[in-house]
Structures are given as structure tokens and as C-alpha cells.
Amino acid sequence: MGWRGGTYLTAAALSHASNHKLHEGTVIGSFNGEFWGMFASHQFVGNLITLAVLKDDKGGSTSGTTLLFIVFLGVITLGTILMCFLRKEEDKGEKETADASVNFYSYLVSLSKSITTLLADVRMLLIIPLFAYSGLQQAFVWAEFTKEIVTPALGVSGVGGAMAVYGAFDAICSLAAGRLTTGLPSITFIVSGGAIAQVVVFLWILINYSVTSGVLGTLYPLIMAALLGIGDGVLNTQLSALLGILFKHDTEGAFAQLKVWQCASIAVVFFIGPYISLQAMLIVMVVGICVALVGILFLTIQVEKAFYSPRS
Template structure:
């Protein structure tokens, strides 16, 4: 939680922070937050193909530890922004993020069974998203009150975030080490499975992605990447660039992040407590709920935020009077919808691929991260209304694809292979 307290806060303020550094540098610094995040998610996407092999060698716990080191290095380079350090740090973090995310998914599956997977997914997601609260409270108190982010404010912000990340790294050493390739089943006693070769582990990811079930799941994976980029990087920038919100607009990035986190946590807690409901009623009603929540958020953002706000400060008119309260409501809806989609994806991967969790989660993070990188690229050129249209279309396709997978599972009564 502490590692992602630092990084998720960083990703939300990165564009505005670097724009402030650029304005103070007199042309000596030209780093761009969207480009940096695009690099991170591109390398994260491709790094996920080799992450399962690394997990096989050193285990899920030590993959998470190694990944956390790269997060710390990336955050510390913001203390004195240099273009080469920004982009080199982005490259290193992209690979580190691949092993930490695939490691987390594997660690979760190794410590769950078919009865507890939905519950544990919800608890994991709620704990993860608490990071959005603490980091963004600190961000708000540090950045509010100025139209630009000064070097002094930047130093205060990233000293605190770097410290939180370092403490989180130390806490990871306390995680229990569980032998890889053990499977807990309600039908069998705990047993040790012979580990596959490196070659077998590496190519299993490519084999899985050609199966019908995984091909259908690719659409929800892609959608979560697009909406992740939107709420974690673009929407906060839109709020900060909305001059209608006055001098506190930069600080509102932090408030928005807190409220996004509240939505994420609510979704995680609800599905953690009522995880067994997904076994009884299926996952498709919850995906439908997430779809409705996100479509409402996109419509309200369309009405409330200037279309050119993703890439410049804007006083452009909106369809309704631009409202801070409405913007924060949209933040909550974005977080809640994201939590619903991700908890159900974690749950279905753990249920359908209990013995192939590492390659399955690698595919998930590959598709999600590549979509996130693409979103950062087109956000440099597309105005807000076109970005929202892309989210609406991909969200619709993703939801129907998830429904199809869930209906296939139901028809086979959770027995036999559906891959």
C-alpha cells in the first residue's frame, strides 16, 4: 500500500509537476509527464511476457521486492528533474512494474482457493486503493493555493512520497514466502506440483492468449488500461487545467485522487465482504453495475470539463457551469467503476486459471498496460470529447465480452475446461 501511495500520487500530479519544472527551467528541461507515463506502460506491457519466468526463479515475494526498488528510484528523480533521468527512470520502472504486478497476482492466487478468491481479490483491491487516500491528502496540503507548482513545493512533495515508498519496500520483506507451484483445492489436499521448465513457462503465455476464453477477456483487459490512464493521469490534469476552478485547481488533483480512492475502496470492501455472492449470482451483474457507473461518469465529465483541458489551461465554456462538486462526484464514480471491473477480472482469472496464474496475469497486465500506453499517446492530440467517446465504445465491447465468458462458465457449471 505504501509503495503505491507514492506512485499513484506521483502519476496523478506528474504532468502538472513537470509543466511547472519546465516553466522554471528557462528551456533547459523539456520532459513531459504523458510521454514518461507512456514509456512506463509500454515497457510494463512487454515486460509482462518475461515476468512469469522471473517469478519461477525467485518467487512472487522477491519479484515484488525488486519491483518496489524501481518505484523508489523513479520517485526520487523528481527531486531534481532532468530529462535523461526522467525517461531512464521511466524505462526502469516499466520493467519493475511488470514483475511487481505479475508477482502480486501470483501471490494472491497462491494464497487463495476457489472459495476465497473473490473475497481475497476484493480485500486486496481495497488495501491497494487506500494508497490513493494518504498520498493525495499529502498532495492536496502541499500543492493547494498556487496556480503553478514551484520547486519548493515539488521538493516537499517528493521527499514525503519517497519516504513512504521506502517504508513500503521494507514492509515487503515481512511477507511470507510460499513455495511456488503449490495449489490449494477444495477437492484435494495441498500438493506440490513439479515446476515447468523456463521454456515451458515462457511460451505458456503465448499459448494461453490464443484460447477463446482469453481472447474474449482481452477486451476487458484493454478497457481497464484505457480507463486507468484516464482517471490516474488525464482526469486530474483536466481538473488542474480548469481555470474555472480558481487558485485551488492544482490542489484539487489531490482531492480528486482521495475521492477516486474512496470509490476504489468501497468497491473493494463490498466485494471482499460479499465475495461469495459472485459464486452464487455470477459476475455479470456486477460488471453491468460497473458499466453503468462509468457511463454516467463519462457523460457528466463531458458536460462539466472544457474539451481542451487535457493538455493546456483552459477557460473554454462547458455545457453546464463547471462545478467542483460535480467533478468530485465523477472522481468517485471513476474509482468505483474501476474497482468493480478489476476485482471481477482478478476473480475470474484466479478461478479459470488456478494452475496458470502467472502467465494469465502476465497477459492481463500486458493488454492493460499496452492500452494505457496508447491512451497516453493519443491524449497528447485528442481533445476530451474524443477520449470519452473511445472509453464509451471500448467499455461497451468489454462488458459484453465479459458477459460471454461468464455465460460460458455458467453453462458448463464450473466443471471441465472452458479455455
């Protein structure tokens, strides 16, 4: 989801909370949980569709891949049509912004200033390590985990099944995490749980994993995929909810920061992946997640202290 999607989702959640006199944090969490749950389900459904369409085309025949592309094109078309029915959520502040940003150039200038300004905000600086880690773990799953863990154990044909498991747990945990979100303390607790799930996988591979035969050889990569999916679902939902709660007056700049750091860290993994060992990559992941957790813990302490401190 791009930064405009995050902005729209936050605006819709805030509008719904205001119209129905509901707690903003809870509504933002629920909206993000439902969105990311549906979004993550594409990994599960897409892999199942691929397996169903290509199951008799072991060599990847033209007819099988053509049918697969037609199915995906139909899904894209349906999504595009449904997007046309989205209602624009506007308030006075947004109308003023729309009037001020009369062309694309001025919009880019305004967005650039917003992004730069947020870099001076201590809250954003404390969240940036979590942004970067969220990109690192996504790139690790698709670039390193599938190549170094799934393929040797299950073969190339097993990658789709492992990623379907990953997508299923990603979607389920996105929905669950969204329902449990109420504010910054709950976000910190949920993110810590997702981080622990992923750290278990990293340490497992780093310390005591080797490819084995039999049922366990098949089961281990699927368990790892499930744990990694849990962490990804938690991170996607909670990062979006966190930005919606803390930066609701500048959501475009905040979500732009998220995409910048995510994309930069994903690019780093794909560039350095061929030149470092799996063990070195895992150490980078563990260090990254520790730094990210320290940052969000300090953020929670700082925000809660500011919230509960007596005002003169």
C-alpha cells in the first residue's frame, strides 16, 4: 500500500470514529487490521490459484500461464472498478490543502517539506528503525528464506505452498492485531509479540537448523513460514495504526516516510544478498529488530510520560 492509501485509510477511520463517537485508536486499528488482512490474503489465495491452474502444466505450458494471467487480469480489473466507488473523505483542513496544492509541482514541494519536517520530530526518529526493519524482513522472506530454506527442503514446487502458509498466517494475524489495537501501549505490546515470533525463526536458522528428510524436513520450513507471516501481519497493521494515531494531522508525510525507509531497506537486501552469507544476513536481521524494539519502547515511554505529565 502506498502512502496515499495509508492517508485515505486513516482519514476514513478518523471520519468514522468522529461520526459514530468511537475511540479513534480502536477504529484506526480495526480499519488497518481489516485492510491488511484482506491485502495479505492475496499471498494465500494467489498461490492456491497458481497451483490449481498450473497443476497439470509441469513444464509451465503457454496455455496454463495464459489462463493464469487472464485470472489475475480479471482480479485487477475488478479491483480497479471497485476503487472507482471510493468516497473522498474531506474535512476543512483537507479542503484548504486541496486549494493550496493546485498543481502537481506544488504538491511535490509541499510533500517534500512535510517529509523533511518530520525528520526533526523525535517520535519519527524513534519509529524509523521499525520502518527499516519491516522492509528488511519482507525482503528476507521473499529473497533469502525461499532460496536458502524452502527450496532446499521442499524443492522449487514447494515454494508456493510455503508462501501460502505465510500468507494465511499473515492475513489472520493482521485481522487479530487490528482488533486488539487501542493505542500506543497496545501497539508496542503487539509489535513485540510479532518481533519475538520472527526472532525465534532467525535464531533457529542461525544456531540449530539443517535440512532434514521425512515429515520434519517438510514441517520445519512451514512452521518458519507461519512464524514469519505472524510477524509481517503484525508489523503491517501496527505501523499503519501507529502513524494514524501519532501523525493524524500529517498522514501523507508520515506514510511517505514509511515507504521511503521500507523501499530503501528492501533495496539493500536485494543488492547485498548475493555478496554476504545467510548467517551474516540473519545477524543483520536480529540486530535490526533489537534496534527497532528499543526505539518503539522509548517512544512509548516518551509519549505516555508527555500524556500523563501535569500541565501547568
